[in-house]
Amino acid sequence: MRRVLIVGGGSAGWMTAAYLNGALNDRGNAPTVKISLIESPDIPRISVGEATVPSIQHVLSVAGLDETEFMKAADATFKQSIRYQNWLHNDQSFYHHPFSRYRIQPIDRTGRAWLNSDRSVPFMETVSAQPVICDMARAPKMLGRWDMGAPLAYAYHMNAQKFADYLRDFSTARGVSHYLENVTDVEMRENGLIKSVRTDRGNVHEADIFVDCTGFRARLIGETLGVGYEDYSRWLMCDQAVVGRIPYDQFYPGLIRPYTTATALSSGWAWDIPMQDQRSVGYVHSSHFISAEEAEREWRAYEGPHAKDIETRLIKFHVGQRQKAWQGNCLAIGLAGGFIEPLESTGLYLSDLGAVMLAEHFPYTDDMLEAMAFRVNRVISNRYFEILDFINMHYCLSRRTDTAFWQEVQKPERITDRLKAKFEYWKLKPPSASDFQDQSFPGGAGQIDRVVPGCDPRSPVDTAGLWNHESYEAIMYGMHFCGEPLAPPSTDAPKTRVMPAIIERL
């Protein structure tokens, strides 16, 4: 039986344990993979990571979790969109990036139609009912009709601490071994693979495959194997967050919003994530432009007088990714493998991608390690580039000039070369489905390779991955990127009002 040892029991560690157990060990048959997890009793989890993307449903389903039970256990609520406020100008304007959009067949001309219209209806409202449903605080599916599926795509907001606890109880009840110990030493085999880890209890845990889920510490992939970290702070300048929670018994805003709010502030942006009993509010900011004390004051001013006595904590982070997520017989999943700031809630997504990739490319023998690592590293690193560009776009399309931070993030040197190439291309034509068809198969055309991270203009389009043309259009047109050569505002072309497609359909 192949032995997998996961070091670290945060969301990444427990998601990996639950997913591998569900994907590799047939329920009802003897397990083929022995999964163990070591978690430090002293080092707390980071315990942010409360907003997710719809791929989380795949993880829950493969692990064998029941949605209602999970939602109860993790204080989860539905998330259908991110509502961006004050990103274009500091004027209370907003737009939605929802998960569902009405698919226009056989050819999607909605972007071009909107660009050629008078643009009096926000783009997203012409193609999706979800912004309106979100602003009405409705759910993506009907009570009592859970078995009928949901007409609208959704993810969850949840308490990250409770989520990890729930996955722990679920996984240990299904055969995953759990040790509360601190890893103190790592022993290597002669061939450069990890042999075992030693803990402060004097125990030695041997395994065939090690998964590093030790968070920013990166105890195995970084400290032991010395795999370097690529820094992306040149393109994403935020490096810390002031985080606090506001229980509803102290302040209840009147409804539980089925979306995440991301409000641009003076030197970054604030998330507002509703759970069942409280909201999480975090001000992600750049320490180059605002001190932690000033950021905390701005956090309190943003939240309002009821936040006067709420405790906050400061979390520092370093945006980037490991040069290799998988080295030898060790794969880093979660923060140990890298982190892109949480604007589009991609932290847990990257953990779930790591778990899915490991299950799909599971090395049943050591001979398989190199080939599986090559493929998984390529997919994961391309996904980081994709996320980097997508988040970068939110900043550089802003037209805010009211603070030094907003002036800085719009400078050309703050935009990745890949994103610049995409913008040039999408000035000529709106994004469309085939722009995202290039796969990153070895030797495949259009792959973004790791030659010059963030600076490789060979591919103006992305590998097929997390986002498609619909997601890019949501942000680009939400931020009024109007592709000047395509539809200059000064042309005499007749401007029509675009009717929301969903209303036309009804």
Ligand code: FAD
């Ligand atoms: P951690 O939670 O830090 O867990 C590390 C684990 O390793 C702990 O159990 C610790 O005890 C253990 N450990 C460490 N050293 C040792 C050792 N020597 N021996 C044994 N055990 C050890 N993601 C989202 O999806 N949505 C969001 O909205 C979001 N917001 C975020 C906001 C901020 C400011 C930050 C920084 C991150 C955010 N993330 C978000 C990312 C998300 O928090 C993480 O991806 C997720 O929590 C996974 O963390 P982790 O398990 O890798 O690390």
